[in-house]
Amino acid sequence: MSLYPLFANLSGRRVLVVGGGSVGERKVLALSRTGARIEVGAPQITARLARLVDSGLITHRNGTFEDAWLDHVWLVIAATGERALNRQIAAAAEARRLFVNVVDDAELSTFQVPAVVDRSPLMIAISTGGAAPVLARLVRERIESLFDASLGPLAALAARYRQRIRQRWPELGPRRRFLESMFGGKIAADLRRQRPLEAERALRDALEAPQSGAPPGSVAVVGAGPGDPGLLTLNALRALNEADVILHDRLVSAEVLELARRDATFIDVGKQGGGAHTSQECIHALMLEHARAGRRVLRLKGGDPFVFGRGGEELEFLRGHGIDYTVVPGITAAIACAAYAGIPLTHREHAQGVRFVTAQHRDSIDTLDWRALAADRQTLAIYMGLGSLERVADRLIAHDRAAGTPFALIENGSRPGQRVIRGTLATLAESAAAHEVQSPALLIVGPVAALADRLHWYGATPLTAEPVAADALRAA
Template sequence: MRVFLAAFPLDRTRVVVVGAGEPALAKLRLFLTSPADLVWFTPEGAPPALERSRGAPEPIPRTPDAGDLAGARLVFIGLADETEAARLAALARAAGAQVNVVDRPALSDFQTPAMIDRDQVVVGIATGGTAPILARDLRSRIEAVLPAALGPLARLAGELRATVKATVPDFLARRRFWERAFRGPAADLVADGRPAEARREMLRLLNLATPEQGVVHIVGAGPGDPELLTLKALRVLQDADVIIHDRLVPEAVLERARRDARRLHVGKTRGDHSVPQDQIERMMIDEARAGHRVVRLKGGDPFVFGRGGEELAALRAAGVQAFVVPGVTAALACAASAGLPLTHRDHAQAVTLVTAQPRPGGPDADWSVLGAANHTVAVYMGAGLADRVAERLQAAGRAGSTPVAVVENGTRPDQRVLTGRLDGLCGLVRDARLTGPAMLFIGEVAALAVADAVPRREAAA
């Protein structure tokens, strides 16, 4: 984050605007409906009365002095003379104000974000002054989907806040109450211009507010690109109180969660299970029994080599309510990102997803059925066992010349795609010096993958 948006309460706040051109008038208009003490200086001459916004203060046709700026919290300067603007900025700063010199970021303490004003609710979009037109464009898009009744709804919530806190001392129960209030009939009644009925609906909900039972959502995070999260995954992620996530879930996905949600990292690597599976299951059960909404977040799809089935069984056995939200599994995403079709009318009439690392002591995959031609084999967790994968497929009848593709960090900015032959798979993986998760694809369709001419991470450097 390169820009921090702070919210200044405007009650009894002195705001000074200097200038009469459109840049200054635009700042002036921001505060016309606010409770701020708004003062307007026009040293270059005041605009005609017809050009002044309704409710604007009477312009003071002179340059402000130190006494005029004393006590000001925010000062906006929109003057054509840069030297004079810089002098006034220094004077305002000396008086303790935060200063914005319009269209001159180097002279400013802050930039004004593009704002959506819904009275009690204000949304700001900032680019640090680098792309104001982009911020305005984003504002227009967001404004189109925000209901006009947000302000009255927030005002009603403010009126009831103390009552809710006194009636529902449990923090989680209060949160659930507000979620129901903001998402249910009360919000619709406010939007319909019926605030008295909306208040009665909120009070009715308040009488029913009790601590809820916890729940667990086992969620597929997809291969790493946060835009591949499903809408349902995003919704439950943003509602979660606790997120228990794997190593393969990138920060870009976790950033889509609510910022105050607790995050518990239980990631595993080959040979290093820092948190054993039974402890993960116990953690999920304990958090749900504490009344929390838990998201068990897994890379890819939880039911494709993700041990989601084991976790679901453990939750059901403990009597914990649980739901599964599927994700885009790595085979589909990595293949698509590399331009590699898993099936093709000319090259592959079947596809098999297989793991190269079976359960310790458990049965291995039946490689003898994977050796047929015109058959795509997508191998999970196979990079470290590439030699064994190649050996067993060739023993099953697959030709050494069969095309292969290795996709590392599929769908992410540092994705790499490498191509070769089955009899050279081990060397291909070894020479690539893989550091991220990788999928192996074996079959005629692998020849269609678009390999990197230069590895992406090297090209980016």
């Protein structure tokens, strides 16, 4: 059987819910948003339903079901939990040609209540025809993650200006192109960032502007997290599905890129010491070129764009050239890699603070405040330090950080190939070389690093062998 989907206008119309228990209560609450005149028929009702009756929002028919309850009713829901009684209600409704839903009984129902994604006035309904309600719920959860709450105000704004839009673009083709730009461009972005007045102003400006070519483009600067696609935020996932052009770093995983629009243009702008290199100036030029061509550009960065990601520089460039932009934070590598290694960055017994440090170049290392970094009872999370491990250890020890301070090197954190190398500062460089640690790798220094030995939960057990033992293992 194939169901015919429809949306019912129940405002001011009588709807009968038979059953005053928890199931009936859920149905009443869902119906209450429609403006229907709700009647609940049951000998007893829940305390919440009783409060709704007292407030005059619903009516209570106290007693057992009678056919007369169906007089002047438009829709019926049977939620008694008693199959014989539900069958009686369904038969009485059928005789009067009333649509009836019997909860959890598709055979007796003449309509199904779908799982709903509510972005009023936009409504998305999902139904399996009563065959698998749990599956419908799971699909609804997936859709919920794709469509944010700004779609409701966006639909309402389009409705208010519908006539003006039709007058401005009487031909279907141009009108469709404008609406596509409205739903995916600056107007939608303004609503997403809680700027409704700016969104409406942008719409009025577009209606009054002379005919032009491509609509203005925009750039979304988005953090992709450390690699596990499950760590993407909902806003990052939406941006991946909306982008026309994706400028992505080397550290963005293939699994994350797989979630993007299939017809998007992908441009690898990764940077890697000693290898292929895309200058920051070139990245700026690419963002500007595609945004000025009216495209939605996604600048996708590993981790978080504002933590050693040069996101601030890119925003300054975009602002200076009048390009509209948004920012979607990502889970930065220090937080994610530490969590996936079972390492709390702060701990009441070991560390009252945490410092994020980059050690990519010799010059950056020499400008760090090593005395402050060597202080006890704190955790150091050191980015891009794989090529400087010996200098990092030497400077910390020279500034009185104990040579026996634990460290953890997390390679490919949160990804299927994650490895954790454990040891002490005195053997940091040798341990990394013995285990042939490769980028990307994050260094954590401090007592909390030792907790990985017993709190690890993801991937292989941390490798704690000292370099000599590791050499012996490889020889064996």
